[in-house]
Amino acid sequence: HVQLVESGGGSVQTGGSLRLSCVASGYTLPMNMGWFRRLPGQEREGVAAIAGDGRTDYADSVKGRFTIPRDGAKNIIELQMHSLKPEDTATYYCAADPGCRWPPDFGYWDQGTQVTVS
DSSP states (O other): OOEEEEEEOEEEOTTOOEEEEEEEESOOSOOEEEEEEEOTTSOEEEEEEEOTTSOEEEOTTTTTTEEOOBOTTSSEEEEEEOSOOGGGOEEEEEEEEOSOOSSOOOOEEOOOEEEEEO
16 A cells, blocks of 8 residues: 655745655555645646656646656655746645556545645
């Protein structure tokens, strides 16, 4: 059973940076992992994803500002967010998919953490 523990987040001024971290347990092989967010009053949307083999994908809205590094072959990822904008304010979720398909089919989620940009 995969479990995700997220840390980081908080409040930052426009143009600042924040980092989220996510540690997945319960599966030893590198999984597809990703970050999603839910903006106020909107549905959850994909932000960034990284495959077990290291390939990545980003939402157009964050390309060039966010990166999703992985700690080697471990199921530990970050979301490094730079040049933050007020419209990045959202609850951010870490997700995991033990499968091999791409794009991933995420079935495991954490409880989310708030990021506020003002």
